[in-house]
Amino acid sequence: MTTILYPFTFTPILKERIWGGTKLKNYLNKPISSENTGESWELSSLPNEVSVINNGFFKGKNLNELLEQFPEEILGKVVYSRFGKQFPLLFKYLDARENLSIQLHPNDELAKKRHNSFGKTEMWYVMQADENARLIIGFKENSSKEEYLQKLESNEILSLLNEVPVKKGDVFFLETGTIHAIGAGIVLAEIQQTSDVTYRIYDWDRVDANGKERELHTELAVDAINYQTTSAKKEYTAIVNKSTPVVNCPYFKTSIISLNDEVLIDKTSDSFMVLMCTEGNFELLFEDKKYTYQTGDTVLIPAVFTSFMLKGIATLVETTI
Template sequence: MKFYPLTFTPILKDRIWGGTKLKTYLNKPIVSETTGESWEISTVPGDISVVATGVLKGKNINEIIDLYPEEILGKSVISRFGKQFPLLFKFIDAKEDLSIQLHPNDALARERHNSFGKTEMWYVMQADESARLVVGFKKDSNQQEYLAHLENKKLIDLLNEYPVSKGDVFFLETGTIHAIGAGVVVAEIQQTSDVTYRIYDWDRVDANGNGRELHTELALDAINYQTTTSKIDYKEVANKSTAVVDCPYFVTNIIALQETFIWKRTKQAFTVFMCTNGQFEMIVNGEILRYRMGDTILIPACMENLTLRGKATLLEISI
């Protein structure tokens, strides 16, 4: 088997808060006016990504991992997760505010949902004027204060609202209350999990007058009531791989590609590139592969060195 960089057919998700930027901004093949998410690489049951090009086209990611576990995932990933792909990659378009929510940690998620927890990060790709993100408490709180504000529909008074612009990065540990605000497009990297505790949805209702399900009781012992430092400061350096997030679940660097960059693998694990700006070429065994903003590429662990060429911003994610 001659391995090559893998791209997958986007799994598009209609959401009450979604819009059309995934098409107009990222060129995704959306068909509705309320598409909120493009799942780029997923092994969430019921939403398994399928290879889009090359000799493996039509096979899903679980099938190719089963056939070539070490070549795709790498020894270090297999030692921790077996044949399970441990991350989920998304682009998100929030035309309206998302619900205020949080995710349980590994222990709670395993006990209640037979799932991983959901540590995640956001990279802001585009933000309208006055757009913001809601992340964490303004000051240390407690369950009693939280419930009083929730019941009086004043929860937002306890929470941080960050004005955001292109290039901002936020790292969200499990238990952190958060919401993506209207007018923001983000690239999201997270553990493989679809477990979310929705705690407030701005009193929004659907066409039938029904509100979405809330998870008030489940959330109480999953919330981190302490303040957190979630916004990540970093400085891009041209043609360098700059560290941004390093946590037990994933490592994310940013490559500010200006001309030519020789990429070398540093771990026995797969790598994923998310192109958040511009366009670039990847030269693999003499073949030129072309990518642009909105593309997500899985580099199998067995592939060692690549040449990247162009002008683009790349998120480089590994385990």
Template sequence: MNNQSNTTAFKSYPIHFKPILKERIWGGNKLQSLGKELSKDNIGESWEISMIDTDINIVTNGIYKEKSLAELIDLYPNEILGTKVYQKYGKQFPLLFKFLDAKTDLSIQLHPNDELAKKRHNSFGKTEMWYVMQADDNARIILGFKKDSSPEEYLDHLKNKTLPSVLQEYYVKKGDVFFIETGTIHAIGGGILLAEIQQTSDITYRVYDWDRVDDNGNERELHVDLALDAIDYNKKDPKIEYVKQENQSVKLVDCPYFTTNIISLASTYQISKNSDCFLVYICTEGNAQLIVDSTSFEIKQGETILIPAQLTTFTLSGNATLLEVFINKL
């Protein structure tokens, strides 16, 4: 009888997961403001939905409570992922959802594209986007070169420890959105809390770490050689401009790996979709209810919820800002 759920029909409902918290040299304690229970003061990341290596989230609600995301997808790939996602990616969840708290600057880094990541690491590349949830005064991010550069110029600045001088800085505020293509050199500055949506990949090439050392006096590993042919030396324009519209979905990013909309919920909003792909909602402000038939599921600020592909109609209700994520280009 214990295996009954393995053979029974899948029950579709909005699924919550237990976050996976990560200590980081640059982390702080702002994730507490999102309801995360922190045991230390250097928690830099909360992995909300992940299937990377052993970092696989566990369900916290409903009949699948205590099952892992991997177990669920193994049992019900079409129902969870969607028919087209399953065809393209197999039993892999193709996106990773995080909240990041940068108390101090992250290293200057970049991520390889799909081709390089597959060849070197048997991994996806890492295209990502950021949604700024809170920023201290004068907090900034680094994204790309101020003008088109070259490997020679880059190496010269790296050697002289002047790399930041040729990189583009953006001062940020709540609601700012940035799209980071693979190869774009970048760093999140201290004082920023953000939501990150990315391909399922944990491949990062770190090229400059502000000469920091850990508690044992050791510098973190740099990946200068690996990064050299992975960097995109062209100037980028990564900031996404948009205008919120009440009770409407506004597109932020539409790329081959994911599409992200923002919904400014002030009352109710009806959702009707096909079963090609799952949906994920990230609540960045306020709280909302997802009403399926007559059952209500809550999503509060700092929570992320997975809508299985098989669940095609429901209602959003409440006062909240939601990021809505799915894969459009399948």
């Protein structure tokens, strides 16, 4: 196969956050200069936040420009027929020096109605966790709108919520409507629908540099919450030099590749593939070309690449649709 396309990497879109820190630089080689960088958006097509290619012939072009030119070749036949020229996922790395706000995301129906947006189904892969680090995910026991509002009003909302200890390698799948928060001391990779719609319900009574609290979305959240308990953690056993499935939902399929030598990838042209290198270094070998990557790199492999080799010692989070 002859193509002018190749595996793409992008300039990180760095986000300052009240809860952010410096681990994105220390662990993932991101070019941050502040003490509170919370997010590195690796691959995004959100309006005003479109990723720009930083390698090869198309360096300097943004993702949407590329999709205008090669929609089916990059996205894949099935993805293009479903989403058109819109890239349907958003990939991030996050560093929580402090607790994130407690929040949730609406489903597709509510997000479309209220914000003309996709909903936000997402998953997390924990890359680093300090001792005793926790996530908040859902309720301890089945709750109700009435109980939730009463506890929110009395500032006792934490008493209802489920805290989960985490360690490196843990995977969590968060359906829309699930109350959640990333706790202090965690670095993770996040894969989600292309959406930035978040309903913040509690922010630990924090204020910003100007003494202001961040906006809460109490009324919007009430009808979007899943008040039932949920089991978000995905159990898996990574098999060396194999692609181990961990999440398979209507929006994305994600596997973990524990690379310790080489893996031949054979896939269809139905979907693109994205590899997030959460640890180590690897090479991608395609025909007579070699591409080299390190920890923190995120690579978009066009759908027309149906057979290629991965070689190295690394942990990779692999995503297709």
